[in-house]
Amino acid sequence: METHIRNSFDKQGLMATLSARIDSIDPGRVVISAPIVPQTSQQHGFAHAGLTFALGDSAAGYSALTTMAEGSDVLTAEMKINLIAPADGTRLVATGEVIKPGRRLVITRANVETEYADGRRKLVAVLQGTMVPV
């Protein structure tokens, strides 16, 4: 499954454009991170909500994929994000988890933290949404 997920990830042009990488893959739990750089910022130099969403959604989606049959693929049906603090660090780290696996719908959530240069982390966003196998 890990190879399948890494192959899928490598085909996502946006993840490469965002310099995102997979940090870990475990059953029902995937961590994806990316640097906060001028190319992915909003108007104040913080990480753009689009980056935060993209990482959180991808981590949630791949966490769902770890619960599906080998060879499956996954699409986001819907996702809700609450942005709770400015992403003013140097790196965004998204942890996706499966709340409830299922054959037709997989319910997921993700936390996105910003990491500062000194290694401290702060929660910047929480996501909750539905993945569908295809």
Next chain:
Amino acid sequence: METHIRNSFDKQGLMATLSARIDSIDPGRVVISAPIVPQTSQQHGFAHAGLTFALGDSAAGYSALTTMAEGSDVLTAEMKINLIAPADGTRLVATGEVIKPGRRLVITRANVETEYADGRRKLVAVLQGTMVPV
């Protein structure tokens, strides 16, 4: 207000990275679009949900900004996206609108359509969320 919005948009590194542009600015309504290219794709070559979200969220946010006092800035507090069809065209067009202006919270929505080479369009996502003035 239009100058203020265009200046803010030009400071968003992610919008440049996504080759996004503002197509129109009207009171309570802003249109933003970007090409669907390999650099912003998901694993099947369609537009990545992160791109769809980023355009829809930005269009919604700037539509909210058109209803605020000159000099204001806006942050997304929360946003929900339903992805309803694959974004298999050549360009994504996001139309943000204000459902309810307000001093503390502005309720917005956005439609994101994919545009095909022949000019036809198809709805690919709907967003609904809350903007806060800062």
Next chain:
Amino acid sequence: METHIRNSFDKQGLMATLSARIDSIDPGRVVISAPIVPQTSQQHGFAHAGLTFALGDSAAGYSALTTMAEGSDVLTAEMKINLIAPADGTRLVATGEVIKPGRRLVITRANVETEYADGRRKLVAVLQGTMVPV
């Protein structure tokens, strides 16, 4: 289909408890309303968010059912509600609509208005969510 929907509605104990009624059923569009009374209020005497949600969700769900095969049933997979004004009138009117029909997922939305004694209406909530046929 109208008979099927009315039979389903009549089996919902909560709808009777809320004194809710179906006002109209059209393809892809269902209107449900209920009085704002002390039994369904929140702490300030306005309609409780739970009532607003219940009506909006039911209107959205039955609007989805109008697009499904005869004999189908429908469940809410997920629903997002933005509450945008106090529901201080005498009656809540929820209009559910289908954004995108589908075999596996039906994307819906609903507007909930409060109606005053003089017939004026005010938008109090917007909902967006996913229904699944069962």
Next chain:
Amino acid sequence: METHIRNSFDKQGLMATLSARIDSIDPGRVVISAPIVPQTSQQHGFAHAGLTFALGDSAAGYSALTTMAEGSDVLTAEMKINLIAPADGTRLVATGEVIKPGRRLVITRANVETEYADGRRKLVAVLQGTMVPV
């Protein structure tokens, strides 16, 4: 604060209509439950999504209130619910928690479980949303 919350709860007509009660109040965490009875069912005799939402939303709202200044009141700005299993037990138990307190926005979540006659519990819904002090 506990007295303030119980007084507010007792003024909510809908909570009495649903036979809901507060099970516990702790800083950042409130539990509310109600029986699953024909008066609050959907068409299959399970708990109606409106009941599930009302309990989850109230538990989340009061958990937010525990983090606010004495005398405050709280409104739901928006709430997202994912319904993940049929609520086929005898009682619904909603646990609301604060993800992030704040002066202007409080981010909350809630889990709703159904309890069977033998005491077993099953997760039936997860909620995530924003409360505002008023």
